[in-house]
Amino acid sequence: xxxxxxxxxxxxxxxxxxxxxxxxxxxxxxxxxxxxxxxxxxxxxxxxxxxxxxxxxxxxxxxxxxxxxxxxxxxxxxxxxxxxxxxxxxxxxxxxxxxxxxxxxxxxxxxxxxxxxxxxxxxxxxxxxxxxxxxxxxxxxxxxxxxxxxxxxxxxxxxxxxxxxxxxxxxxxxxxxxxxxxxxxxxxxxxxxxxxxxxxxxxxxxxxxxxxxxxxxxx
Numbered sequence: 001x002x003x004x005x006x007x008x009x010x011x012x013x014x015x016x017x018x019x020x021x022x023x024x025x026x027x028x029x030x031x032x033x034x035x036x037x038x039x040x041x042x043x044x045x046x047x048x049x050x051x052x053x054x055x056x057x058x059x060x061x062x063x064x065x066x067x068x069x070x071x072x073x074x075x076x077x078x079x080x081x082x083x084x085x086x087x088x089x090x091x092x093x094x095x096x097x098x099x100x101x102x103x104x105x106x107x108x109x110x111x112x113x114x115x116x117x118x119x120x121x122x123x124x125x126x127x128x129x130x131x132x133x134x135x136x137x138x139x140x141x142x143x144x145x146x147x148x149x150x151x152x153x154x155x156x157x158x159x160x161x162x163x164x165x166x167x168x169x170x171x172x173x174x175x176x177x178x179x180x181x182x183x184x185x186x187x188x189x190x191x192x193x194x195x196x197x198x199x200x201x202x203x204x205x206x207x208x209x210x211x212x213x214x215x216x217x218x219x
Contacts, residue, residue: 020175020188027187028141030165031056035215036145039077039106041065044148047140058142069143078144079133080105084113090122098126101133105144149215151207155200156192158207163215170208173201 034047043064049056049071060069069075082100087093096115112125138147138159149166150159160166172178172188173195180189194200 018175019177019179020172022178022180022186022188024181024186025168026185027161027190029187030161030168031141034140034142034145034161035148036060036140037148038062038064038067039104039143039145040067047142047145049142056142060143060145069145071142076132076144077104077106078139078146079103079137080109081131081133082109082113082128083131084115084126084128086124086126088117088120088122089124091117091120094119096124096126098128100128103137105130105132149211151211153200153203153207155194155197155203158195158204158211160208160211163212166208166212166215169195170205170212173204173208 032049032051034049036045036047037043038045041062041064043062045060045062045064047058047060047069049058051057056071058069058071060067062068069077080102082098082102084096084098086096088096094117096117098113098115100113102109109130110128112127114123115126116123132144134141134144138150138157139145140147140161147159147161149161150157152158158169160169168187169191172191178188180186195204
């Protein structure tokens with residue numbers, strides 16, 4: 001399933017040593033080349049994407065098992081959320097609601113889920129709608145494939161789409177002074193709190209450096 005949001009692209013400022021200026025770029029500004037692993041065989045690969053007005057065009061080709069994904073077909077193989085709601089078929093008064101997360105859209109997603117009425121206790125099948133789950137586990141934004149550039153740290157889980165993304169994070173972490181134009185949807189404004197803390201700087205720097213080396217070897 002293609003991402004429908006346009007990547008943020010604003011004017012860049014000249015870098016100043018020790019200072020970082022948030023130019024308003026969104027996370028999607030780095031989504032044109034995403035390092036991933038195949039959802040079938042775990043072979044490393046790349047999602048290649050380009051932005052045309054109002055939508056992404058993306059594709060993935062696995063060199064291991066020849067799996068192919070194309071945004072034209074709107075495939076989503078990553079985590080999904082199942083939602084359903086209907087009146088109780090037994091007592092007719094209480095709503096039956098079901099919500100469930102599945103790690104993958106390819107692992108036998110059911111069309112219905114059982115739900116028990118809170119009033120009469122009768123169990124009924126509820127039809128569910130499948131929605132892509134883009135929050136949670138690190139996944140590429142186009143197809144939900146697992147990311148390849150992932151590094152656990154004692155402070156939190158660090159991940160990135162590509163080398164340019166990693167370098168942008170490293171520039172931010174290295175800065176002793178951080179400035180912003182106040183764009184609340186920018187990537188830097190939405191970084192987890194642990195990445196912004198001075199006490200975690202050394203840990204995050206080392207993790208990013210390891211991932212940069214890994215990304216260059218795999219390029």
